[in-house]
Amino acid sequence: MTSPRILLIDDEPFQLKLLSQQLLNLGQAHPVDACTSGPEALLVLSAPTSGTRLIFLDLNMPGMDGVELIRQLVALDYLGALVLVSGEDERILETAVRLGRAHRLNVLGHLSKPIRPETLRTLLELWSSQVPEAIRAAHVPYGAAAVQRAIVGGELVNHYQPKVDVATGSLKGVETLVRWRHPDDGLVFPDQFIGVAEQHGLINDLTHIVLIEALAQARRWCDAGLTLRVAVNISMDNLTRLDFADFVLSQITRSGMAAHDLILEVTESRLMTDCRAPLDILTRLRLKHISLSIDDFGTGHSSLTQLRDIPFDELKIDRGFVHGAAQNKTKQAIFTASIDIARQLGMQTVAEGVEDQVDWEFLRQQGCDLAQGYFVAKPMSAEDLPIWLADWEARRPGLMQT
Numbered sequence: 186m187t188s189p190r191i192l193l194i195d196d197e198p199f200q201l202k203l204l205s206q207q208l209l210n211l212g213q214a215h216p217v218d219a220c221t222s223g224p225e226a227l228l229v230l231s232a233p234t235s236g237t238r239l240i241f242l243d244l245n246m247p248g249m250d251g252v253e254l255i256r257q258l259v260a261l262d263y264l265g266a267l268v269l270v271s272g273e274d275e276r277i278l279e280t281a282v283r284l285g286r287a288h289r290l291n292v293l294g295h296l297s298k299p300i301r302p303e304t305l306r307t308l309l310e311l312w313s314s315q316v317p318e319a320i321r322a323a324h325v326p327y328g329a330a331a332v333q334r335a336i337v338g339g340e341l342v343n344h345y346q347p348k349v350d351v352a353t354g355s356l357k358g359v360e361t362l363v364r365w366r367h368p369d370d371g372l373v374f375p376d377q378f379i380g381v382a383e384q385h386g387l388i389n390d391l392t393h394i395v396l397i398e399a400l401a402q403a404r405r406w407c408d409a410g411l412t413l414r415v416a417v418n419i420s421m422d423n424l425t426r427l428d429f430a431d432f433v434l435s436q437i438t439r440s441g442m443a444a445h446d447l448i449l450e451v452t453e454s455r456l457m458t459d460c461r462a463p464l465d466i467l468t469r470l471r472l473k474h475i476s477l478s479i480d481d482f483g484t485g486h487s488s489l490t491q492l493r494d495i496p497f498d499e500l501k502i503d504r505g506f507v508h509g510a511a512q513n514k515t516k517q518a519i520f521t522a523s524i525d526i527a528r529q530l531g532m533q534t535v536a537e538g539v540e541d542q543v544d545w546e547f548l549r550q551q552g553c554d555l556a557q558g559y560f561v562a563k564p565m566s567a568e569d570l571p572i573w574l575a576d577w578e579a580r581r582p583g584l585m586q587t
């Protein structure tokens with residue numbers, strides 16, 4: 186295999202020189218090619234010996250612009266990484282990044298001109314750390330039979346991610362996140378099997394197992410003196426059978442927990458055509474004081490319409506509007522608008538994807554109720570929770586200052 190090469194595409198020769206120099210300054214050792222137009226770049230890329238693995242592409246070029254070139258890269262089956270560069274508004278760059286990703290291109294991110302060396306360094310580090318990720322993404326999807334075996338064979342385990350009070354830092358509850366302890370592949374994440382379970386009529390069995398175990402665990406914590414509200418994710422496909430509400434209610438009674446201690450997080454991955462059963466079930470659950478949370482708010486079908494139609498009492502702001510919101514005007518506007526809506530409707534707010542201290546401080550300023558994310562804790566097994574909690578209690582005072 187030829188050694189990886191980097192290709193710079195920009196119509197301004199000065200910019201090409203500048204970027205090559207910046208790459209050199211950062212100690213980047215791969216050979217660099219430069220082109221001043223899209224057609225020229227396509228010639229380089231379609232050469233049989235082309236070893237291009239990373240492209241820096243300027244979006245504004247006369248003739249074939251960056252967006253057109255993205256389309257050509259897809260047609261060429263370009264498998265390397267891509268960084269988009271522009272002097273335009275940040276939002277245009279972000280949209281172009283999304284477009285590239287929608288085409289399944291490996292878009293590392295974007296660079297605004299003038300290019301800052303730190304941002305360039307971060308992207309290069311991301312590029313060099315990426316190989317194992319690519320292998321992970323290429324994994325063959327699991328089939329229905331395998332997922333069914335996992336459900337019946339007891340291979341599913343619940344992990345729990347803490348939710349803490351932003352104002353005081355105290356632990357309020359956990360979100361249950363299912364994992365599959367696969368005999369060969371190790372711990373498999375839900376994005377690899379929830380969709381399969383939904384499509385093949387297995388999601389009811391899956392939810393039942395997850396819910397029963399989550400309630401049993403909540404009970405064990407409660408008996409040990411730790412009262413936590415436990416959230417369980419349910420799929421819209423769970424809401425097609427009217428007996429779902431009875432199932433949930435009977436399991437709460439069996440566990441001895443209070444209805445108020447259970448939160449059901451609802452996401453709608455596709456449009457519901459008949460909303461009678463979901464409305465019937467969700468209204469009954471709310472009448473019995475079980476909490477309903479609108480998950481991933483602001484994405485997909487998790488929308489204002491749902492907020493109007495379903496009696497949710499918790500709103501989870503999607504992590505796409507949380508991490509980095511302090512530094513991004515668009516995210517910030519969506520974040521604050523979501524908090525505002527929730528407040529007006531008397532709902533509790535949870536921010537997911539709180540990844541660093543800047544996110545955390547931002548939440549404190551905004552008056553969001555609860556925080557969830559890697560900055561606080563990653564999802565963990567039930568046994569690990571007490572260890573994490575001791576550590577968190579030690580960290581907490583430092584996070585409450587200023």
Ligand code: C2E
Pocket residue numbers: 346361362363374375376379392395418419420450452480481504537538539540557558559560564
């Ligand atoms: P979700 O309900 O929105 O859960 C949050 C996801 O974000 C989890 O991914 C969690 O590990 C991840 N996460 C938490 N904090 C951070 C952070 O700071 N940064 C980033 N980048 N990610 C963070 P996970 O566990 O892979 O779950 C993915 C989705 O699978 C969940 O999204 C949920 O929709 C679904 N899911 C999980 N368990 C179940 C289940 O038992 N039933 C159903 N129907 N769906 C489930």
Ligand code: MG
Pocket residue numbers: 360418450480
């Ligand atoms: Mg959730």
Ligand code: MG
Pocket residue numbers: 480481501503504537
């Ligand atoms: Mg979510």
